[in-house]
Amino acid sequence: MSKNGKLNIYLYAKCxxxxxxxxSLQAKGWELEQHDLFDQGAPSIEExxxxxxxxxxxLKKFFNTSGEVYKELGLKDKLPGMTEEERLALLASNGRLVKRPIVTDGKKVTLGYKEDVFEQEWGA
Structure with a gap:
């Protein structure tokens, strides 16, 4: 068991x-359960x-707007007209659409990686 506990991190290993x-998280003593969005796919709609x-x-912040799939699907123009359920289903269908990393301890969640935010939220 690590000194800080366990975090789930959704990422792309080559990113x-x-x-x-x-x-950063490991240096601060966190044990990480890693979920590769490309190999294992996106989290479920409920997750x-x-x-x-x-x-x-x-919800729109969870889209990887700089990714190829986002651009290929023309989502910049399509997302505004979609319902929340449609957006969730789209995100769940393709891990490449998900902004990364997503880190959670089951209570709070951070999206993306900014050192100051990680320091504040995870002490990392």
């Missing part, structure tokens, strides 16, 4: 930003709904 986040609620962020 430099994700690797930095993992290194995503919970992550969004606990993050306090809008």
């Amino acid at each position: 430099g930003t994700c690797r930095s986040a993992v290194k 995503l709904r919970t992550l969004v609620e606990r993050s306090g962020l809008e």
Whole structure:
């Protein structure tokens, strides 16, 4: 057992930003349960709904807007006309659409990697 406990992190293993986040969290003593969004796929609709609620962020923030799939599907123009359920289903259908990393301890959630936010939320 690590000194801080366990965190779930949704990431892409080859992503430099994700690797930095993992290194930062491990250095602070967190044990990480890693979920690769490309290999294992996106979280389920229910998991995503919970992550969004606990993050306090809008659902649209969970989309990887700089990703190829987002651009190929023309989501910049399509998302505004979609319902929340349609957006959740779309995110759950393709891990490449999910902004990363997502970190959670089951109570709070952070999205993306910013050192100051990680320091504040995870002491990392």
